[in-house]
Amino acid sequence: MNELLIPLLIVIFGIISLEIGMAAPILEIIAGIMGVNFFQLSDIPWMDFIANFGILGLMFFAGLEVDKDVLRRNVGKGTLLGLTTYLIPFTAISSASFILLPYDLRTSTLIGISLSTTSVALVYPILKDLKLLNSEVGQTIFTGSVLVDVLSMISLTIIFGSVTHWTIIFLVLTILFMYHAPKIGSILFKRYKGNLAEIELKFLFFILISLIFFSDRVGVEKAILAFILGFLFSEILEEHEEITEKLRGIVFGFMSPIFFFKAGSLMKFSEMGIRAVILMILFLLIAFIAKYFSARLVFSRLAPGWGKWSKLVGAIFNFRLTFGLISALFGLQNGILTNEIYTAIVGTVIMASLISSIIIKTSKKD
Structure with a gap:
């Protein structure tokens, strides 16, 4: 039953998003939140794999669509x-966790890292949806979020x-792999263009999946590697362009929705006691x-006339999804965070994203 409900919910909520x-x-x-809390959907074996591929594909396209000239002009602003x-945010959150709650230094630091992130995986589709991705404003926001x-x-x-x-060895291998993959791809794409076996797509799937292997061994987030590769x-x-369009349909139509659904399914109301809710x-x-x-303060001072975008930018930088969840899970698995703190962080990450989306929607009307 889960196998039917998950795609059904994704289709229904996709239609709602358009409406x-x-x-x-x-x-x-x-x-995802609705599925796990109201329909008791449990994890299914293929979901993690497709969710992983979803974020890889999404970030590959983010790298693919970056305007290099616009990026070069705005890299200084984006860095600041x-x-x-x-x-x-890292200083504020870590200090509050250490002084007010109080947690030990390791726990406070990890809470600070988890809640100071900005999810490139969400910033990219939001900027694309707002038609800002290749503008001066959009590239500055995107550069900042990647950093x-x-x-x-x-x-x-x-x-x-x-x-x-071993970390150093695999880092060198990762660099070599990412350097040579486009060259090999160029040869394959020219030789097998338009074939029924779709060798080009198979090659792209292979290199994206390979990033999971390298990411785990080097300790570099796979989303960043996928962005660089794109x-x-x-x-x-x-x-x-025909290869890009085929891959786009697979990633945006199937893979990335599973990733976002999976992210929402991590917020389980049954695990949120009173203390976890207060913490959240x-x-x-x-x-x-x-x-x-x-974000608002800095962005409004980067260039004349950019102040009008500052409300939007403040909301966009509050999308914490990907690395916020990864950091929290790392803390839970290594005994640095308790289940209570982990649940509060997951709730915070998801709620911040939902609040930000409401602010962005009202900003669009303005």
Whole structure:
């Protein structure tokens, strides 16, 4: 029954997103929340694999569609925006967790990392939906969000990770793989163009799935690797638009909705006791306000006339989904976070995304 309900809910909420004018990923998250809490949908074996592929495909397209010239012009502004919108919330959340709650330094630091992220996987489709992706404003926002994700990943690796000689070896192998994959792809795409076996798509599936292998061994978030790979493939795939369109249909029509549905299904009301709810409200207040106002303050000063976008930017940077959940799960599995804190973080991450989507919808009307 689960196998039927999941795609049915995704289709229904996809239609709702079109009718009410809200971004589809947000409605797919709500579908996941509804599915697990009201229909008691349990995990099914294929869901994790497809969800993983969904985020890889999504980030591959994000890299593919970056306008290099616009990005180059705005990289300085994006860097300033990213640094500010990571460091200010991280300091505020970690300090509040350490002083007010109080948790030990390791726990407080991990809470700070988990709730200071910005999900590139959500920022990309939102900017695309708003038709801002290839504008000066959009590329600055996107560059900043990528940097926030990278800073979150580096913080987690430096503070809690362990670097061995195997890490270095696999890092070198990852770089070599990502450098040569586009060259091999270019040869295959030219030789087997228009074949019925769809060798081009099979090759792209292979390299995307390979990123999971390298990501686990190097400790680099797979979404970042997929984004870089998409960036490297962009010039090659400009000459093969039919491949891009085929992959787009698979990723946006099937894979990425499963990823967002899976993210929503992590918010289980049955696991949210009174203390977890109180923690979630506290985390949400501190995290949302710190991120919202730091983003607004910096963005409005980056260029003349950009102040009118600051409300939108404050909301966009509060999408914490991907790495926020990964960091929280890491803490739970390694005994740094309790089940209570983990549940509160998951609730905060998802609620912040839902609140942000409402702000964006009202901003569009303005």
